[in-house]
Amino acid sequence: MGVAIRDILAECKETVAWDDLSGIAAVDAHNALYQFLSIIRQPDGTPLMNGAGRVTSHLSGTLFRTANFLEKGIRPVFVFDGKPPEFKQETINERRLVRARADEAWKTALREGDMEEAYKQASASARIDSHTIESSRELLDLLGIPWIQAPSEGEAQAAYMVQRGEVTYAVSQDYDSLLFGSPVLIRNLTVSGRRKSRGRTITVNPERIVLSSLLDRLGITREQLVEIGILVGTDFNPGIRGVGGKTALKIVRNGEFESAIAEKQPDFDPAPVREFFLDPPVTDDYSLAWKTPDVEGVVEMLSGRYDFSEERVRSALSRVSVKATQKTLDAWF
DNA sequence: CCTACGGA
DNA sequence: TCCGTAGGG
Numbered sequence: 468m469g470v471a472i473r474d475i476l477a478e479c480k481e482t483v484a485w486d487d488l489s490g491i492a493a494v495d496a497h498n499a500l501y502q503f504l505s506i507i508r509q510p511d512g513t514p515l516m517n518g519a520g521r522v523t524s525h526l527s528g529t530l531f532r533t534a535n536f537l538e539k540g541i542r543p544v545f546v547f548d549g550k551p552p553e554f555k556q557e558t559i560n561e562r563r564l565v566r567a568r569a570d571e572a573w574k575t576a577l578r579e580g581d582m583e584e585a586y587k588q589a590s591a592s593a594r595i596d597s598h599t600i601e602s603s604r605e606l607l608d609l610l611g612i613p614w615i616q617a618p619s620e621g622e623a624q625a626a627y628m629v630q631r632g633e634v635t636y637a638v639s640q641d642y643d644s645l646l647f648g649s650p651v652l653i654r655n656l657t658v659s660g661r662r663k664s665r666g667r668t669i670t671v672n673p674e675r676i677v678l679s680s681l682l683d684r685l686g687i688t689r690e691q692l693v694e695i696g697i698l699v700g701t702d703f704n705p706g707i708r709g710v711g712g713k714t715a716l717k718i719v720r721n722g723e724f725e726s727a728i729a730e731k732q733p734d735f736d737p738a739p740v741r742e743f744f745l746d747p748p749v750t751d752d753y754s755l756a757w758k759t760p761d762v763e764g765v766v767e768m769l770s771g772r773y774d775f776s777e778e779r780v781r782s783a784l785s786r787v788s789v790k791a792t793q794k795t796l797d798a799w800f
Numbered sequence: 801c802c803t804a805c806g807g808a
Numbered sequence: 809t810c811c812g813t814a815g816g817g
Contacts, residue, residue, distance in 0.1 A: 499801095507801045507816085515817040523817050524801080531802045659802065774817050779803075 471699035472642055475712035479681040480654075482672040488653065489540035490635030491755070493625035496545040496614065497595065498639045500603060503528030504593040510582050512573055512589025517774040525599050526773060529606055530765075534783040535658045542757050544634065545607055545614040546621040547600065552743055558702045566592050602773075609765045610787065611758030615750075623647040623747035633755060636675075645678055646696050646744045648689060652676045691719040693744045694737075698727065703740045707731045760787050 507524035508514050514524040536543050551559065569591035576584035607614045617624035622641065626649035628634040636651035637644040644652050655671045682689060698715035700706020707727065710718070718727050728737050762784050769775035 503801055505801090509815085509817095517817055521817090527816070528801050535802085657801070769817095776816075779816080782803090 471706070471711045471715070472696060473712070475685065475695070475716050476642065476676060476681065479684050480674045480676045483653070483675040485539050485673065488636075488656070488673065490542070491633070492536065492541050492543045492636060492638045492653070492656070493628050493634040494543045494545045495621050495625060495637065495639035495641065495644070496547045496603070497621055498641055499528070499532070499545070500525045500595055500599055501593060502640065504595065504599065505590040508586060508589055510586055511577060512582075512585045512587075514589075514593075517772070521598065521602075521773065523773050523775070525603055526606055526769060527775070529603055530610075530769065530775075530780070530783055532658070533607075533610055533612055534786045538786045543612055543638075544628075544755055545603075545612065546625045546628075547604075547614060547616050548621045549616060549618045549748075552619060552703065552739075554703045554739060554743075557705075566594050606765070606768065609761045609768060611760045613753075613755050613757065615753045618750050619748040620647070622649075624749050625649060627747075627749040642676075643696075643702070645676060645681065646689075646693050646701070647747055648678070648745075650678050652678075685716065687716070687719060690741075690745065691724075693741055694719045694724040696744065697737050697740055698724070701740065701744075703743060704735065704737070760784055 503525040504514065504522070507528055514522045515527055516522055533543060569588045573585055573588035573592055576582075576588055604614055615624060620643070622637065622639060622644040625634070625637040625639070626644045626647035629637055629644075629649045629651060636653050637649040638653050638656050640654055642652070652675070654674045654676070656673050657671070678689070682692065685692075687695075695712070695715040697704055698707055698710050698718060699712060708731075710727075710731075718724060724737075728735060762781070765784060766777055766780055769780050770777040
């Protein structure tokens with residue numbers, strides 16, 4: 468869920484300093500890995516790969532971002548998606564099609580020597596596969612970072628953990644965790660604070676959205692926020708054509724959600740989607756434990772099998788190790 | 801995305 | 809110390 472709801476959330480976000488972010492972060496793993504795979508590429512769109520042709524972009528991203536988090540007093544837990552609900556299938560199919568088209572367009576752009584277009588299409592063709600997931604989990608294990616298998620949507624599980632107070636905030640670029648009820652969402656949690664946008668490099672700051680403030684500000688309940696999401700469209704339903712954030716806000720404030728759906732999409736029953744956001748499948752079956760990284764294990768994996776520079780890997784790990792050790796000591800005192 | 805490095 | 813750029817695997 469993207470642009471449409473962003474409009475009405477624009478005034479509900481605050482930029483936040485890294486110093487105010489120490490705590491435990493539930494990272495939307497799918498979202499982070501996808502970002503790494505789309506963006507960490509050469510100018511012609513080729514992702515980073517080892518000599519055997521295995522993609523390594525996500526491993527690079529995970530290693531360095533994790534090192535940065537720990538260095539800044541943030542302990543991450545990565546939350547992986549489980550089985551999607553059946554009403555997500557249409558979105559999944561559509562995305563697969565978009566990626567396949569982008570893959571073709573990437574090849575075409577390469578043939579025509581248009582590198583900017585090649586990079587753009589390559590980004591859009593990025594896809595998470597079993598290697599992405601398995602190698603990321605292996606790296607996290609070696610780094611001593613916990614990860615959780617959500618029964619369904621990772622963002623729902625993350626929201627649940629923040630609600631329970633075990634986690635300080637959810638980290639994602641998507642807004643879904645707010646609909647799932649996460650009390651706090653942090654976006655743009657990147658170190659460089661820079662991002663390429665339409666060819667330009669712009670500065671982005673970490674941004675915090677507090678659910679209760681958002682609801683106060685807009686004068687709505689979480690149920691109504693979910694209704695807004697459904698009206699503008701989510702991963703689980705297409706939304707009503709022509710209804711953006713502002714209109715949706717007006718509709719739910721007037722209590723006209725049901726009638727708007729009945730009028731514009733009579734064949735669509737919003738109840739399962741609403742129920743899914745308000746009471747999603749989550750699990751208590753996990754433990755949060757951060758361990759000292761297995762330095763030699765990480766070097767064996769990344770340098771031995773994925774051709775990372777050992778010097779770079781050890782340098783990143785030295786930052787992690789120090790912090791992890793300090794945390795262990797802190798726990799004792 | 802990230803690090804590293806050189807110049808202002 | 810900040811910024812732009814090259815390169816990572």
